[in-house]
Amino acid sequence: MYHLPVLKNRRTLLERGEKFISDVYFTDCNLRGRLYGDTCPLESITVFQTAKRIPYSEAVQQNFQPCKVGDSFGPTWWTCWFKIALKIPEAWKGKEVHLRWESDGEGMVWRDQEPVQGLTKEGEKTSYILTECLTENEPYSITLFVELACNGLFGAGQGSMIAAPDPNRKYTLQKAELVVFNSEVQELLTDFEMLLDIVKLLGEGEQRGYQALFTMNEMVNLCDPANPGTWSKARSLAQKFFSQKNGESQHIVHAMGHCHIDSAWLWPYEETIRKCARSWVTAVRLMEKNPEFIFTCSQAQQFQWVKDWYPGLFSQIQHFVQKGQFVPVGGTWVEMDGNLPSGESMVRQFLEGQNFFKAEFGQYCKEFWLPDTFGYSAQLPQLMQGSGISRFLTQKLSWNLVNTFPHNTFFWEGINGSLVLTHFPPGNSYEMKGRVEDLINTLKNNKDKGRANHSAVLFGFGDGGGGPTQLMLDRLQRVQDSDGLPRVHMSNPDRLFSELQADSSLLCTWSGELFLELHNGTYTTQAKIKLENRRCEALLHDIEVASCLALTQTAGFEYPTEKLQKLWRLLLLNQFHDVIPGSCIEIVVEDALEYYNEIEKTGSGLLHSACNALRTSPWLGAGSSPAFLNTLPWERTEVIALTEDGAQTKLALVKAPSVGVSPVTASAESVSTVSITELADGSVRMENGLLSAVLDNMGRLVSLILVQTNREAISDGCFGNQFVVFDDVPLYWDAWDVMDYHLQTRKPIVDVTRPVEVVSTGGLRGSVKFSLQISGKSSITQEVILDANCPYIKFKTKVDWAEAHKFLKVEFPVQVRSPNATYEIQFGHLQRPTHRNTSWDWARFEVWGHKWADLSEHGFGVALLNDCKYGYSVYQNIMTLSLLRAPKAPDANADMGQHEFTYAVMPHAGSFQEAAVIQHAYNLNFPLRLIHDVKVAQPWSAFTLNTSAVILETVKQAEGKKNALVVRLYESHGSSVSAVLSTSLSVQEAWYCDLLERPDTAHPASFTGSKISLTFKPFQIISLLLQLH
């Protein structure tokens, strides 16, 4: 064909192409206008609405009412079941026929009692294919059901995505009809779209972009939208362009379908079950049509939901797992928060997850998959390695507000030296769309150019589910190997990581935590969830210890295996990365608190049963005295309350043996008691022989002296236990973020409504109480407690909190100078700077830690302990604990109401290791458990250790073995150390095992019948499988 050479006007050619496929302009004559052919209304459509999420079998029994396109339904969180009768016109033989469905709710098509496809406009899924080519033999009359959830892909935020949901929103059925679909037009549209993107993204500097421009222009010349006979010529021009290949060295993109589904976030857990079904059944349909399509899918809990609620779909998934198309990844129960869960909780995330994947799909996951969590503990590499995983994929550090993380592919080294091969997809997203832009970003952003020639591209709508579409697959198919763009392989995580591993000699190593410089408010938001998490972690620990003692000491005791698993799974679920961080809507908080309630209710019963069973053990009997169970692996001497009825509290000093039971007798040791002195100026002195503290009339620590060394802990002229409140208005992510500038709005709380007064006058316990006004709406009441023999002062705090966008903290300016502070993390601790030298230092103005943080110089330090808080900051010599926030989105009522929590301050001589700060923080979190009505002659201990460096964290029944225990220990000081674990239990054999409890049969532990000798490297975790007699 001859035509005039085109003029040198890039802009008109480019926009000519855009208009040719526009869905807004010129659709009367352009190609887009030809995508759909004839339409035909449905025969009938009727609806049944319900406030509940009910199964299909129940829904179809209901009374359906007539309705029509254009009608509105709802309100938010309701469900509409539509019954559709349709009849395909005979004249459409040979055509591709779709049910076209558009609504602002999330739909699921049911056919012959099974879910067959998701229909979500926001996820670009508005067509259900009835036939790709209508023949004689197909059914022409069909009845379908569409289950429509009255919420969008991202819930129902009022005004903005993360605003609290609008409970009264209505959802409209905008389109429901039969339509002839021209797939050839669709193919051409995709060609045009990809070429256009290449023109735009390669820009004017690349010759390849001009080749795309002229190809596209010539295609417009050749293609007459009204004449299908002209279309194939245009297509072959496009094919010629796309098939011009790259050189051998071109970067390789491993494209994997993915669908990030938050287990709860802007919608409740119950809706997530349906989101999984909608998204995954759609992925299965794509697999049937595209045998090369691979879909990666995480979170065992979501698989369990689908197995329970959609067994037919689950068996299809199992089929595609066997074919290698549906690839389970991650290895954990849910994609948990990477900071807040305890060490043992994280172990259980892997244990429950990996066991599920092994049982249901016959394989363990080989990679940890956590693309969307708000930071990553430095202990994770060791936990992965212990769970059969040496590879890790995430991308969230691309959200850093201050520093750009320097690697995309690297080795990540944990605090014990464990290494895992880590990949951050350079496209900085887990929900790409297979567009040219995603490929170019992947190529350009890669910070390991020349070191790693492979990258992941995860494509598919995410967060609220949705997943990949046929269009995304079609886009990627065109550019598998097209000059100027990275090569695209439909791949899986195993292939990607194997390639990266095979060529890893130039990769760098990042040591320590992956700290996210954003979302630092999530250590504090939704304080009740944090408190319940900590409490339930302790409760499940104690149930397991007590049940193991009962199992070994009491004939006939049944270890509550299934019940414990159920409770653990509830706890693990609430550790999901939008629940425990507090970034979810109010109804999710309600569900989470309900689950914690169930753990506490059922758990208390289990603990009681185990303790009760112990009453028939040889060394304990039924009687009329109280005894105490210490679940921690060291001897404790503590003041405890024998009765808990307020003013009548009866105290005793108890010496409890390591992991054992003790009668309540006066402790043999002579103890100096607590004395309280009221001073003339209204302040109060509290002393117990270890500490001497002076509190002023508003409860501030004017002085805190460590008696042993006569060392003052509080900075001259400063106040410890100083409450402060900050304005807390982030840039956008309300529940998530606290910004650096909040520090400029610090206001001390000095409005005393009830000055300090003495509550307990001394003896075993001295305490004082006072109240402060935070504002007209909020107040604090605090009891400051000093016990005999206790090296710390406890601050038992009640807050009535009714603020908006305020942040409450408490400060301790201490007489300690050190460039680093230490924070407890999972099975260990780490240090962070107390100065703001570099941007990496000051970006950590708000950090997380677990039960304690410490600031020490040589020979002296001060530790802050807590029973449910996670947010800290230590700047210079000021130690600050974050207490409460008041964000308004996505939960408008977050943290409003009453709060109770306890923190403590512990000055100490020597290092925090020597002063047993770690042990005291455990003591504060794991109270001695009272056992009523027993007769116990003398203390009995199940396990003891000969070094305080090693902590016996966990004692549990071994998975799948009735007569074996697993004990888990870790080195807590950061030292190489030898330890001997002694046990009075009747152990036959001891084996090392991994975190999945697989024994290392080549290495039996050094075991002499009652003693096991162990050696630890710093922060090493060791699990032992103990076979009982």
Ligand SMILES: [Zn+2]
């Ligand atoms: Zn997420």
